[in-house]
Structures are given as structure tokens and as C-alpha cells.
Amino acid sequence: MKLNCTHFLGAFVHIATRTGIETTQDELRRAYALVEDEAPADTLIGMARELGIELRPMQIEWRAITQLQGAFPAMLMLRDGSFLIAEGMVADTPQGPVILARDAGAGADEVDIALDQQRFERLCTGDVILAKRRYRLNESAQPFSMRWIVSQLLLEKTVLRDIGLASIITTIFSLFPPVLSMIVLDRVMVNHSYSTLAVMCGAVVLLIVFEMIAGYSRRLYMEVMATRIDGRLSLYLLDRMLSLPLDFFERNPTGLIQSKLSKIYQIRSFLTGKLLQTGLDLVVVAIVVPILFYLNWVLTLTVLGLACMLALIVYYYAEVVGKRFKAVVAAEQRKNTHLVESIYGIKTIKSLALEGRRRGEWDARVAQSVEARFALGRTANIPQTISVPFERLIFSGTFLLGAYLTLVDPSAFQAGSLMAFIMLGNRATQPIIQLAQLMQDYGEIKEAIEEVGSVVNAQPEQTRIGTGLRQPISGQLTFSDVSFRYAPGAPLALDDVSFEVPTGTFLGVMGRSGSGKTTITRLLQGLNPQYEGIIKVDGMDLREIDLQHLRTCIGVVGQENFLFSGTIRENIGIAKPHASFSEIVRVAQLAGAEEFIERLPQGYDTMLSEGAANLSGGQRQRLAIARALILDPPILILDEATSALDAESEAIINANLMRIAQGRTIICVSHRLAMLVAADNILVLEKGRLDDIGSHQELLRRNEIYQHMWHTQNRSTEVMNFDRIAIPHHQ
Incomplete structure (x- = not known):
């Protein structure tokens, strides 16, 4: 039997919340690849089991309805394929037993729907799905x-x-x-x-x-x-x-x-x-x-x-x-x-x-x-x-x-x-x-x-799916006295780093190799939880946030980005299987990828080989940026995203960067300081410590590390300008 995904997931999310598991329809669709409008009941039951909820479908007639006493909440299937949430039952009414139910999308202050025998038989199919939170160790969790x-x-x-x-x-x-x-x-x-x-x-x-x-x-x-x-x-x-x-x-x-x-x-x-x-x-x-x-x-x-x-x-x-x-x-x-x-x-x-x-x-x-x-x-x-x-x-x-x-x-x-x-x-x-x-x-x-x-049997990642905090994320970040080393006895990759990033800020991060630039982005994604200090995202401690929720709110583009075998459209929308074609085109335009996609013979339906070897490095990077933007994340991390590109490809991405940054927090890690000139603030890291923070002009005046790297990277331009001024023109 197949069930309508939208109706089922709406009711299931309500049941899950009641049992202490926080999730959303979008996350369930993405996590379990529920792309189609309908899915087999066994698939949906297996999904619930993985989340710690045991679902038991059954067919019941009204005369046996009292057997449900004590089995609430339960899902009642209506004849149009949607579901009601049965909250409880009143057995001694003048009309006989009455089920108290509500629409899964109804607010907490809305009145329950009373289902007597007549309404139950007219509206419901008799299919009931019982739900129970399972706390024992399931088979997949056993070593x-x-x-x-x-x-x-x-x-x-x-x-x-x-x-x-x-x-x-x-x-x-x-x-x-x-x-x-x-x-x-x-x-x-x-x-x-x-x-x-x-x-x-x-x-x-x-x-x-x-x-x-x-x-x-x-x-x-x-x-x-x-x-x-x-x-x-x-x-x-x-x-x-x-x-x-x-x-x-x-x-x-x-x-x-x-x-x-x-x-x-x-x-x-x-x-x-x-x-x-x-x-x-x-x-x-x-x-x-x-x-x-x-x-x-x-x-x-x-x-x-x-x-x-x-x-x-x-x-x-x-x-x-x-x-x-x-x-x-x-x-x-x-x-x-x-x-x-x-x-x-x-x-x-x-x-x-x-x-x-x-x-x-x-x-x-x-x-x-x-x-x-x-x-x-x-x-x-x-x-x-x-x-x-x-x-x-x-x-x-x-x-x-x-x-x-x-x-x-x-x-x-x-x-x-x-x-x-x-x-x-x-x-x-x-x-x-x-x-x-x-x-x-x-x-x-x-x-x-x-x-x-x-x-x-290795220790799995503590993702806190269903149990962690899932408050809306807008992009405010706080690092307080954060220290981290990759292995016991290893040197500190970050040493007592503290800074704040207001919502909507374009933050640049620079420093010599090994100064801890990438480490900051890894900690922010929750990839390395063994750090000291406190990292907060919109006031929530990173250690308490549902990692799946966090990572769907963070788009990441690295120096090397893996593209999967499939079409360009599938690769851009891979994090959002139900994304419309217009959404895919919009993020491709935002990333500056549309201009080369349209020149391809099959456009968005062009097949990519393994690793997208049939595209140039700049084209792969622009697809990676579009893929990172498909979820419209409030936080975008660019980790040396243009370091391996040619000047033309880098210029295209930089030209679109300010459009991409609108309405979101940008963390841009780059050793090319020209990419960070427009940043609101720039972190200067040195051997894992925060050396300075300020705008481009401020750092250019007061920070020796920033001055040295800026003049080193722009020496040829300065020499050319000096020659133009020093050599007079003789007629």
C-alpha cells in the first residue's frame, strides 16, 4: 500500500513532536529521499523505526473502536488520503464512544474534532496507524x-x-x-x-x-x-x-x-x-x-x-x-x-x-x-x-x-x-x-x-537528530574562548579564540597556512565536537543543536568539491530533491553558472561524469556554489573557494559574491586578500590565535601580518603604479 507523503509526513511530524522527537517534513524528505508524491507504507514505517517510533498499521471497525483506549495518539486515515490525529476517546456520551481528533496542521489553540460512529464511517477508511516511542536498543544500533x-x-x-x-x-x-x-x-x-x-x-x-x-x-x-x-x-x-x-x-x-x-x-x-x-x-x-x-x-x-x-x-x-x-x-x-x-x-x-x-x-x-x-x-x-x-x-x-x-x-x-x-x-x-x-x-x-x-562499530557521530535544538537560525555566530587540537598531544589548531559575527555579516578569515582558518569552519559545521570553550549559533550552544538542522542552514563551498554522476540539474538540487526547476535556475543565476550551462547542448540535462571531469574547474566551483544555495542557507561558508581558479573564473564568482551575500552571513576563508576587501570584518589568525579583527582599511593601517600579505600579493601592481608616476612624459 502506498501513502501520500505530504499528508503522512504532516501527521507523523505531529506524532513525533508529541513523543519528544523534533523534525520537519523537509528534513524527512531529504534524509529518506522521499521525492515522489507517494511512498510505500513499509518505507515510511522503516523511516519511523529509525527515528525511534514504532508504527503499527491496522484495520479497525467502529464496534472495536474501544480497543484503542490507551493507544493514543494515533493516525486516522481519511477517505481523501489525508490523516487526522486521534488524541483520545470519550466512551460515555449520549451518542456512544466519541474519538477526539484534530487536523495535523491545526494550531494548538484549535478545537478538537469529535468523531462519533456516523462521522467516523463517513470520513474514515478504518485504517489506523498506532505510534509508540521505542527506547530499547534496536537491531541497527547493536554492535x-x-x-x-x-x-x-x-x-x-x-x-x-x-x-x-x-x-x-x-x-x-x-x-x-x-x-x-x-x-x-x-x-x-x-x-x-x-x-x-x-x-x-x-x-x-x-x-x-x-x-x-x-x-x-x-x-x-x-x-x-x-x-x-x-x-x-x-x-x-x-x-x-x-x-x-x-x-x-x-x-x-x-x-x-x-x-x-x-x-x-x-x-x-x-x-x-x-x-x-x-x-x-x-x-x-x-x-x-x-x-x-x-x-x-x-x-x-x-x-x-x-x-x-x-x-x-x-x-x-x-x-x-x-x-x-x-x-x-x-x-x-x-x-x-x-x-x-x-x-x-x-x-x-x-x-x-x-x-x-x-x-x-x-x-x-x-x-x-x-x-x-x-x-x-x-x-x-x-x-x-x-x-x-x-x-x-x-x-x-x-x-x-x-x-x-x-x-x-x-x-x-x-x-x-x-x-x-x-x-x-x-x-x-x-x-x-x-x-x-x-x-x-x-x-x-x-x-x-x-x-x-x-x-x-566505530563511535558514530552524535548528530542529536530529533533530540537537539531546532530553533530558527538567522546567522548570528559567537566564539567564546574556543581552543581545539585535532589529536591528544597535537599542537593547538585554535588557541583561546573569541569573536562575534552579527546576522548578515560578510566575515573574511585570513592567515598563513596552518593558522586555523579551516578549523573555524569545521567547528562551525559540528565536524569536530571535541573543542573547549563555547560556540553559539543564534544564542544556541552548538553542542545542543540538531546537527542535521544546523547543516541544512549552512552552505559550504570548499576548494575541491565533489560532483556526483548525474545531470547538472540533479547535482544542483541534490540537497533538495523536490526543488522546482525555477529554483534550480535561480541559484544557478546567482552563482554565475547559468551562462555556461545554457551553452551546453543539453543545458541542465547535461550528464556529468564521475567528478565532473567534463567541466572546467571554474564551472565545477560555480555548480558547487549553486548547490550550496539551493536550500537558501542563512550561513554560507566559502573555504578557499577560488584559490584554484583562473583569474576569469575568480572574477565571475567575485562579481556575484555580493548578490549571494544579501540576507545571509558569509564566512569567506581566503589567502587571496583581494576577495576579502569588501568584507565587513576580517579575522587575522596567526598560529591558531586571533591576532586582529577589523575592516580592510583598518587592518591595512595597524596589522603587520595583513600589511605584509597585502603588499606581497599586490607588489607588482604597486610597482607599475610607481613607474607611471615616477617617469615623466617628454615631448
Whole structure:
């Protein structure tokens, strides 16, 4: 069933606010990509669950309406697809029970709507969505571990039941070939019974058909479960990765993260492959072993003893093999990290002619990987070699011992029974050996779980979504005694910095490299919360603000901006999926991007390749500015936004800067002081400390750092002006 997003979100926001979770329709649409007018009910229920609200849709008739007592607030669907919020119920009225409801968009002072039976049946469809705040730790918040993985398997109880039933049926069918052999050898061939042979032929055909059906059902159910678990793991992986703070990705190489996360598919294969298959095969053991004891207890003990010896060999070498496997994993991670780094840095490699050096480094890592894999194979070869005699004895030894028992007492153990025992014995010993192999594989999977867990179990970013302050932001900023260092023991990036930025101010930030310019913008976005002092945005402590709300009120344009694969229109409106085309054109005009977009053959529908390599640097920057403006943020951060541009592109952006700055606070970080001349105030930073603050003219008169950088950057212009004045014109 699909629900109208606008109507549902309006009612849901009301319910969420009642339960203590602050959010808005726009933020929900953006966070969960609700672009279409309608969305599946399951998607919306999943969205609510992530926010900590459990929704339970149900169909209810008026005569059962009293069951809702104590379940309010609830959402009542009207026949036009909109919702009312059921606030409560009055049971003892002259008209019978009456539901007190209100429109989700109504103000707090508006009167509730009274729904008696007649009005309820006329207006409502009978679809009710109950809502309850959930405080327990949900599955996605639990740490990634073997316990969590098993819990994902148990979510498919119905499918597991069907797989188990199909496996039991398949196992029963698999018992027929040994029984057939026993009957043919002991009855048909001895007694020359053609009628029995005909019956057995008919039974074989019938059992083959049923076994095909049962086998198909089992494989189909296993594929269904594997697909569901694969989808669930993939969603979980990206969700946990996106919740990590930015500094986690700055501390860890991309190739290493990618290598660790790729282990999730090895874990999935283990879950839906070896683990499940071995568990199902143990059903075979439970059924077959009693039959073996019935046929001959001496042979049964012999077979089980040999199988246990094999299991002990595999188990004994599991730890040694596991250590070798860890070395392989470490070598592969180093190799993959180098490969990803080479791909990302291919431009630098080409420009500096580093191909030879990178090949040499790659060869060394490949050699380490090959050596580790060879050591693993050599170690794993030892238990495989030791196991050969026991594997052969399970068949050959049992066959010879059975032949001896038949010779000793033909009436007690006939040739057909011996053949049936051999066939059933192989079926029983394989799961025992697989179980031991599973214990060895478990060591590898445990290592893979630790690798994935080192990423997804990292401390997530404290975004305070739904619980933080969400007051309107106009752009007033205050830094009070702010100090910050990027790591314990590292030098202070900011040292006791204090300043105020009134709403609508154009604030420039300048200083030498490493003076703390970018650090100020990072702290303002909440990217690094471990700072000392107080940062306030419109009087609200930054540590108390809902970060999603804060970041939607801050537009950021850096020196390097990533553009996604897709059209220009999609890239500009990516932060506002439901933005109209006129809004996209307006911000493109504001950023000065429209003039080159219109010259493109497909205009706003031009496809961008990865990283927008088909555009120039200046064009990418103007698209990035348009993208930052699509939400009309009251605060705009330009962090060296023009430092890598040519003079023409920089001039275009500077020409539009004052239009962009109207009605918003601008924080412009630049080492090019010409871009900051129009700023209301300019911060001068030196080694993390605030050296001075003032306008361009004020700093030019009194601040040595600003004077030095200004004269250094404008020396050629001053020399040209001096030459024009000093050299007289002779006629």
C-alpha cells in the first residue's frame, strides 16, 4: 500500500513532536529521499523505526473502536488520503464512544474534532496507524558481532522452517538408494523376483519426482533467505558507514576501509552457505545414525570413530591456519590500499612520472601477499595430508570389515545390508567432517567480523537528530574562548579564540597556512565536537543543536568539491530533491553558472561524469556554489573557494559574491586578500590565535601580518603604479 507523503509526513511530524522527537517534513524528505508524491507504507514505517517510533498499521471497525483506549495518539486515515490525529476517546456520551481528533496542521489553540460512529464511517477508511516511542536498543544500533549476525538469520524464521522441512523430506528421499540397493541385492537377485523389481522401478520414478520438487523448494527458499540477508547487510553497511564522523575517514585510508568492508560478503556467504548447509546436514546425521546402529553397531562405531579423528585433526590445526589467514588478510589490505591510492592519485602519478616507483611498491606488496598465501596453503596442506588415511578407511576399511562380518555370519549381515551401510555411512560422516571444517572456517569468519566491526562499530557521530535544538537560525555566530587540537598531544589548531559575527555579516578569515582558518569552519559545521570553550549559533550552544538542522542552514563551498554522476540539474538540487526547476535556475543565476550551462547542448540535462571531469574547474566551483544555495542557507561558508581558479573564473564568482551575500552571513576563508576587501570584518589568525579583527582599511593601517600579505600579493601592481608616476612624459 502506498501513502501520500505530504499528508503522512504532516501527521507523523505531529506524532513525533508529541513523543519528544523534533523534525520537519523537509528534513524527512531529504534524509529518506522521499521525492515522489507517494511512498510505500513499509518505507515510511522503516523511516519511523529509525527515528525511534514504532508504527503499527491496522484495520479497525467502529464496534472495536474501544480497543484503542490507551493507544493514543494515533493516525486516522481519511477517505481523501489525508490523516487526522486521534488524541483520545470519550466512551460515555449520549451518542456512544466519541474519538477526539484534530487536523495535523491545526494550531494548538484549535478545537478538537469529535468523531462519533456516523462521522467516523463517513470520513474514515478504518485504517489506523498506532505510534509508540521505542527506547530499547534496536537491531541497527547493536554492535556488529556474531550474535548480531545470528539474529539476522533468526529474522527469517518462516523461511528457515520451510528450508528445514524441505531438508527433512530430501533426507528421507536420500535414504531410498541404500534401501533400494539392499532390497535388490538381498531379495530381487537372490530370489529372481521380477514383480519386486517392477515395484522398485515404479517407486524410483515416483521418488525422483518428489525429490526434485523438495530439492527445488529447498534451493529456492535458501536463495530467498540469502537475498534478504544480502539486502539487509548492504543497507546496514551503508547506514553505519554514513553515521561515522568525518575524522574517521580522515584517519583511515580509503583502500583500507574498502578492504575491511568487503569482508561483509564473505560473512554473508558463510551465513547462507557453509553454516546453513552444515546445520541442515546435521539433520541427516540425526536420522541416519540410528539406522546405522540398527544395521550394525560395530561398523557404526568404527565409522563414527574415524569421522571423529578427522574432526580432531581439522580442529587441532584450525588455530595455526587461522594465524596464517590473518597474515594473508593484512597483506591483502596493504595491497588493496596501495591500489585504491594509485587510482585516486593517478593524475599526480602521471604528472610526476611516478609509474616506476608505484610499480616497485606494488611489486613488493604483491610479493608479500603471495608469500602469505603460499604459507597459508603450505600449512593447510598438512592436515589435509594427515586426513587422507582416515578418509580412505571410512569407505575401504568399513567395506572390508563389513565383508569379514558377512563371511563370519551371513544370516546376520548380508551383502545388501553391507552396501546400504556403506552408502549411509558416507552420508553420516560428511556432516561431521564439515562441522570440523566449519570450526576452521569460523576462525576466518571471526577475523572478517572483527575487520568489518572495526569500521561499523566505530563511535558514530552524535548528530542529536530529533533530540537537539531546532530553533530558527538567522546567522548570528559567537566564539567564546574556543581552543581545539585535532589529536591528544597535537599542537593547538585554535588557541583561546573569541569573536562575534552579527546576522548578515560578510566575515573574511585570513592567515598563513596552518593558522586555523579551516578549523573555524569545521567547528562551525559540528565536524569536530571535541573543542573547549563555547560556540553559539543564534544564542544556541552548538553542542545542543540538531546537527542535521544546523547543516541544512549552512552552505559550504570548499576548494575541491565533489560532483556526483548525474545531470547538472540533479547535482544542483541534490540537497533538495523536490526543488522546482525555477529554483534550480535561480541559484544557478546567482552563482554565475547559468551562462555556461545554457551553452551546453543539453543545458541542465547535461550528464556529468564521475567528478565532473567534463567541466572546467571554474564551472565545477560555480555548480558547487549553486548547490550550496539551493536550500537558501542563512550561513554560507566559502573555504578557499577560488584559490584554484583562473583569474576569469575568480572574477565571475567575485562579481556575484555580493548578490549571494544579501540576507545571509558569509564566512569567506581566503589567502587571496583581494576577495576579502569588501568584507565587513576580517579575522587575522596567526598560529591558531586571533591576532586582529577589523575592516580592510583598518587592518591595512595597524596589522603587520595583513600589511605584509597585502603588499606581497599586490607588489607588482604597486610597482607599475610607481613607474607611471615616477617617469615623466617628454615631448
